Amino acid sequence: MRFLSLAIIASLSLIELVQGQSSQHVLSSATEKKRPNILFIFTDDQDYRMDSLSYMPNVQKYLVDQGTTYTNHYATVSVCCPSRVSLLRGQFAHNTNITHVMEPYGGYDRFNALGLGEDYLPLWLQAAGYSTNYIGKLMNGVSVHNWETAPKGWDYQDQLLDPYTYVYNTPVFSKDGQSPVFYENSYQTDIIHGKAKAALKKLNNTEEPFFLWVSPMAPHGQFVINPNDPKDITSEPPIPAQRHKNLFQDVKVPRTANFNPDVQGKTASYFNDLPKLDENQTDFLDHTYRSRLRALQAVDEMVGTLFQQLEEQGQLEDTYIFYSADNGYHLGQHRTPAGKTTNMEEDINVPLIIRGPGIAKGAVSDLVSTHESLAPTFLALANAEDKLPSWIDGGVIPITSALKQHPLQASTETFSVEFWSDVVAWENSETLFSPGANTYKTLRIVGPNYDYSYAVWCTGEHELFDIKHLSQNDPYQTQNIYKQATDRFINRLDALLLVLKSCKAESCRNPWKILHEQDKIGSLPQALSKDLDDFYATLPKVKYDHCTGYYDYENEAPHFGDTALAAESPKQATVVNNPRKSQQREVPPQNIVDLFSLIPVPEETGEFMVDDDFESRARPVPEELKETIVDWSKYGFYSFGS
Incomplete structure (x- = not known):
């Protein structure tokens, strides 16, 4: 059974919602002044x-x-x-x-x-x-x-x-x-x-x-x-x-x-x-x-x-x-x-x-x-x-x-952090890639006296960090308290992430409105009302069907509030079913290495004075380099670690 200290719940319940601002936009009306x-x-x-x-x-x-x-x-x-x-x-x-x-x-x-x-x-x-x-x-x-x-x-x-x-x-x-x-x-x-x-x-x-x-x-x-x-x-x-x-x-x-x-x-x-x-x-x-x-x-x-x-x-x-x-x-x-x-x-x-x-x-x-x-x-x-x-x-x-x-x-107050990768990439390291899924959705929720990071990984694992609170502070994310938190508290966080992980337009700016269309719920403290326990307990949970290195809407079902997400949106790409593994890079042939070397790389550069005529240093890029189409990503140039 998960639990949060009574002090945490009590202090959360005392935090008042900051009332919405007037809808009037009051930028300067002096139209004659240059913007x-x-x-x-x-x-x-x-x-x-x-x-x-x-x-x-x-x-x-x-x-x-x-x-x-x-x-x-x-x-x-x-x-x-x-x-x-x-x-x-x-x-x-x-x-x-x-x-x-x-x-x-x-x-x-x-x-x-x-x-x-x-x-x-x-x-x-x-x-x-x-x-x-x-x-x-x-x-x-x-x-x-x-x-x-x-x-x-x-x-x-x-x-x-x-x-x-x-x-x-x-x-x-x-x-x-x-x-x-x-x-x-x-x-x-x-x-x-x-x-x-x-x-x-x-x-x-x-x-x-x-x-x-x-x-x-x-x-x-x-x-x-x-x-x-x-x-x-x-x-x-x-x-x-x-x-x-x-x-x-x-x-x-x-x-x-x-x-x-x-x-x-x-x-x-x-x-x-x-x-x-x-x-x-x-x-x-x-x-x-x-x-x-x-x-x-x-x-x-x-x-x-x-x-x-x-x-x-x-x-x-x-x-x-x-x-x-x-x-x-x-x-x-x-x-x-x-x-x-x-x-x-x-x-x-x-x-x-x-x-x-x-x-x-x-x-x-x-x-x-x-x-x-x-x-x-x-x-x-x-x-x-x-x-x-x-x-x-x-x-x-x-x-x-x-x-x-x-x-x-x-x-x-709320936003989500997201990532999709089938490997873990490091920089300046002998091991540029490590095995392990790096696909996750993370809810960040920050208020006057609270600050939580709640993550759901494609592996099914969960993290909850209490970054700032009146009774507990873990700014460096050293203690995963997911297993100690109450079901009712996790239900609120998971519901927010359920909306934000596939939000569009207004639902990204105000996920509470999607969850409580008729009720005036606008912050975590308000959502912790016991009257809402049954509602939150019945919502579907955030999960992945399996780990992927790319975004797939169906893989990240269930979704909540799709009717509210019907804002006009740009066209989406077709999911590629045979993605190139990030760590599978080719060794460039010598002609590609020679091509790259057409631009000289000095060991040290001359001192730069901002008033110099720096454009006088410009030289045309060799035609061969411009005319040869190279997929540099095959050789690791755009991998996360390189």
Whole structure:
């Protein structure tokens, strides 16, 4: 019999529901005033839980001290391509059907095949009269051989191109669908830095407001292919700019309660079999952590330049600046090698700092939000919500007093985290893949005095972590209390996950309304009323028919509230029944290795000065590289660990 302490139940029952806000939208009515600009700085794999932001002085000076840090912002699928598509579309991954970083379940070609680029963020902003601009990494699969099919919706774009996206000293770009160039003897983040500063200068001369998304690859790990040994394809910690390579000599991964614990706290699927890391492994994790902090220094320098540029142009006070990352990262937590893709907080809780008109300065907020709600929030700030489609899952994050009154409110209590994989992938490790299902649905439910993580795995295993409570705190997820919880409490959590795991549109923003259409139930404390015990006890339970490495709606039956999920939605992909196993990668033939080596990789790059004429370093990409179509994923370039 499960049980929760009477103190927990009692304290939950005392928490009152925050009443719904008025439906009136009260953004400024001064139509003659130019609408605000939006600058979005978006890093790749940056941790929040391991304190990387503290090592970025310009981020601290211009954003943390002058804006609001949101401690409860989440990526709902913890790997780059699905997370980025969810942000661009304002949809959960089970609705985009982009669930991996490569074919057949992810990547740029699949994004286009599903028609997702026909109706997404930059097109909505263009329709609202914004100049749209993108610099850096968009998603996996934008390549040296498909550069002519540039994504729609960007007035200006300078895209990083695969297979060189994850090589720090080989920056390869295509500007506005033009023939690719590489930048000789240059550091990738520095080139993005220069392009972003130049873009701001150009945008200063435009009449329409601008949206500028700057997406450096740092602090993602680096791909390595040994030209002398084609079998030697792996990943390694990020490469810092030469000027930063000796910083932070004594810094180590924070030794929190979940770092390489003596007793494993996560007890589902492959976590059960992870051995305790040895000293050599933890030393390497510390080296990886230092490398990540070093790689972020060039990003931090860029942040400083962009703020100075906005200030010089007189645009700073009329610009909203967002800083975030596509997913988090783990290093040794719960005995894991480096990587992401798990449902632990280190992988899903990501940075979000916002500065701009009406944003509190030097503030910290525990408001709950996810990536799916960033696009609606951008459109709300632009006073262009009418451009949003009806099928959008996210809502407006109430980051200003005006947005607290917005009718399309994001959920500030519940959301789901999801993943599908038939293997477990690690980075910078001798073992890039481990056996074990990594397919799960996780409910995160956060209130004023409670914070729970409840997961159902395809293996039938369950996890429940009490992350924050008045009487119990387990912020590092070290004690799975699923077997100790009462049936009535689990029934509530499972019911929420039952709705959220296949939600669409409004049901994602307010699952309580789907469960209690006629009743005014709007929070976990209210749902714990004993009068509702029979109702919750009769609902079907979340389960999988079997483990798969891809999303299959029927495999994840039962579903609840399908009639409420009938919002207009984009076309879905056909399930592939013979998926390529992620760990089955081929050894590239020598001609493919030679092809990759056509772009020289310097051991060290020259020092970069932002006022240099960096475009003078651009060189044409060899024709052979552009004309040869290669499925680089076959060789491990887009596997989670590489």
